Amino acid sequence: MQREKELAAEAAASLVEDGMSVGLGTGSTVACLLPILAARRLSIRCIATSPHTEEIARQLGMRVEPFTDIANLDMAIDGADQITPDGWLVKGGGAAHTREKLVAITTARFVVIADSSKPVDVLSGPLPVELLAFGLGSTLRRLGNVTLRDLPPSPDGGIIGDYHGPLDEPRATATRLSSTPGIIEHGLFPPEMVSTAIIGRGEQVEVRNYPRS
Ligand code: 5RP
DSSP: OHHHHHHHHHHHHTTOOTTOEEEEOOSHHHHHHHHHHHHTTOOOEEEESSHHHHHHHHHTTOEEOOSSSOOOEEEEEEOOSEEOTTOOEEOOTTSOHHHHHHHHHHEEEEEEEEOTTSBOSSOOSOEEEEEOSTTHHHHHHHHOSEEEOSOOOOTTSOEEEEEOSOOSSHHHHHHHHHTSTTEEEESEEOGGGOOEEEEEETTEEEEEEOTTO
């Protein structure tokens, strides 16, 4: 799997051009991307979706800026836990899905990198969720089917858990979760958020382009 992650990361890094603003995701596939991208020595401005990614990127000499005043990004590159043929993603295995989704909707081009274990025919749980600490018991009761992870709060103070309900109708589930008070964000990313998925398969990469590409 490591080689497949590296191949996907190399292909994605080659899409980045001098002068771009780039969102950097979180996870082991992004960890492959960072040194490859840094080695290109491009003049780019980066936004990191987690303190861990930010730390590694800075150590590699990349310019990482706070995501406060920036309203547009040229490209974001991130991993995924599941990818369906029509472009639905489950993300948040690394508990960074809230920041990752904000970066994904900000960028002109959202590129997903993955090894060959990530494509699936249909999504299945668990689905990562980030919950507001205030009213947590109420949110858990209303949602049902949520377990909390034994993790410290997210960098934004959210409580990380997993939703175990069905995901066979992802749009309906995403709509329900997004409209549930107490949920900060869930890990369902719709196809309209995704431009391209680059999937390492053996010594090859499979490139899937979605409507946003
Ligand atoms: C973090 C994520 C990751 O991108 C996702 O979990 C994939 O991680 P990895 O590349 O380690 O398989 O969504 O919140």
